Amino acid sequence: MKYNKLKIFNDPIYGFIRIPNDLIFDLIADPYFQRLRRISQMGLSYLVYPGAHHTRFHHALGCMYLMQKAILALRYKAVDISEEEEIGLLCAILLHDIGHGPFSHAMEHSIVKDISHEHISLQFMHELNRKFDGKLTLAIEIFTGKHPKRFLNQLVSSQLDMDRLDYLKRDSFYTGVAEGNTNADRLITMLNVVDGNLVLEEKGIYSVEKFLMARRFMYWQVYLHKTSVVAEQILISILKRARFLLDKNHRLNASSALMYFLLNEVRVDNFDCQVLDQFSKLDDIDILSAVKEWQNSDDFVLSTLCQMLIDRKLLHIKVRKEPITKKKLESKKKKVQQRFGLKNEDEISYFVFTGKLENRAYNRKHQNINILRKNGKIVDVAKLSDHLNLNALSNTVTKYYICYPKEAV
Template sequence: MSQINKLKILNDPIYGFISITNPLIYDLIQHPYFQRLRRISQMGLSYLVYPGAHHTRFHHALGCMHIMQRTIEVLRSKGVLISKDEENALCIAILLHDIGHGPFSHAMEHSIVENISHEDISLLFMDSLNETFEGTLTLAIQIFRGQYHRRFMLQLISSQLDMDRMDYLKRDSFYSGVAEGNINSERLIQMFNVAGDQLVIEEKGIYSVEKFIVARRLMYWQAYLHKTSVAAEMILTKILKRAKELTHGGITLTASAPLQFFLENKISKEDFNAAILQQFSYLDDFDIISAIKAWQFNDDFVLSELSKMIINRDLPKIKLQNDKAGREEVTALREKTAKRLGISEREARYFVFEGKIKNQAYNKEGEPIHILRKDRTLMDVVEASDQLNLKALSKPVTKYYLCYPKVLFEEAAV
């Protein structure tokens, strides 16, 4: 019989002590699939903008589990019946909700594999773990899929005010130093309740919800969609695209075995089987950074220059604007880049590119955040709030970006 004490206490800089109260949760945390999250950056390449943002998906997952435990305590104190099995399932579901993230999280979500989201891969990992642990994750998977009859439990995991968002806003704000993103998660948790099988916030917590929505908007503009982060993450996807192009052209690149597998093979949702899932589980940030360090010395000019941009943080110029760049402007920049760097106009597309980013702090068309009024009626937070700016924050704001080499910017300034 094992003598390992599986009821651990972990020290977290955000919440203090986090308790592992269940041997199964301890075993899941110890599994290589979950330990891999120690090597997956929570905020992609945001550390190139905010040097402190080196925290990982491992931190985030444990934080989500902790506030799920606290929320269950609060709901039970208000008469919401949650069984021990349901409690364990909720904690497992939120612990594993991001286990399907690939290297650098969202930055490379559709670069390593195609047409499959990290949520889908998380479910594949959960199904695999459920086999390993002999069906003990079945209820957690049902809740995660939205197949369990108690709707509010899915809302705790995935909604506009869930454990995921509450932890990443507070955690990312802390590590990045973007104070505007900080929220009072403990106050929000104390205001949770359940009415008509829906997760709601009691009326006296409305100002905390308003702060949460505003903080989310500010974190997106200042951190997640910071223009330098956008430029860096786009360059990262361009590097992988070029590496795949060279590999399929018969050129062998220096790369770890799992990265080599995904360079050589085009993998989509339909292709995922147990063997491919295992290969994916071996892949993390270290594979990508190690490859890019080697590729900066590659004979291919495009791959080499793009890799140097990340390694040396010598990123392209990026302009954010309200309107999409004209085709003539983009074509002219590509022609100048091709001439300046001595490459083809097709290759210049790796250095001159455009796109768009969108920020919507609250989606009024989606499942609303319900405020439970004193007369027990429910109201959308936007309607219940006396803050007119919440209506404005529910409208999506789209900005367009245009990236091109700094050398062109410097030439224009001369």
């Protein structure tokens, strides 16, 4: 009896999502992809928004669903997308986030050294291409922007791609932040292709404005929420401290996958198949179980940081428009040193530190959102819009923060 691979997922955002073919089914069933069920989409944001427990697995399926709709909308307007290109697009968008590690962006600064999740996604895609006898070659061409039809890559990775359309709508739903909700159907219906590039028809301009405003709201209210920021910084510090202690022959318990990355410095030039195999075994469970274990460590810094995260008794964070002065930073450090009896500057810096937050809703210099006017002209959305804020959204807004234990200061 032939096994039925045309399954259906019931998604809380879009309803039923159908698996279109055997290749997509087999990709979803692969252990590399199933790992995404154990990778949170929003990292530690659930410490602020309790509903934000959805996963990268959810998101990838949602992106595939929106891509199916985009292909239908473009074909309806006589845009040439072959059956092979359709499969390539669906595979590319399905796998676009497969390289995310546990708690996502925090890992790009601690588990691996300055390696982006896009680079790791591409490594996974090459490995899966070997497994699937070259069936992902076209998907990789689209993902890397090497396909001659530029709009295929723009559907996967641009300022108005299926990735952004899904995560804004999905994260808005699970956090309950209504301002982030966007009309993905309306935007997709307005898509078109001119001279090989993705454009949006003029009648969809107000939907684009709302989309960009929603992105700005979601970054300040959710992704860059000060509590999420300080929680992520604490997690980065925990892993940094664990690595430091292991270098000093201090004994720590952790899963074999996590221990591999703590004991070895992984960089772009040594990220090979062996490293990829170890990375594929790493997920949120490894990190959380280690943090739970390490809160009992005899190292004061490590145990205190872990307890903060487990009990949600985080460092206090103050956000300002101006950079934090050196005088203010040193004053906080001195008080914390006295309160905790810390020995050196390095230990104090785990508890008192500064940083900055940057947010730009629209980048006019890279992968612009172009509007197709009724007269056939192509115009950048920021020039055409009568929305007073859209030009302002093209500027980078920078805020500065300082973190410290409130009880010590």
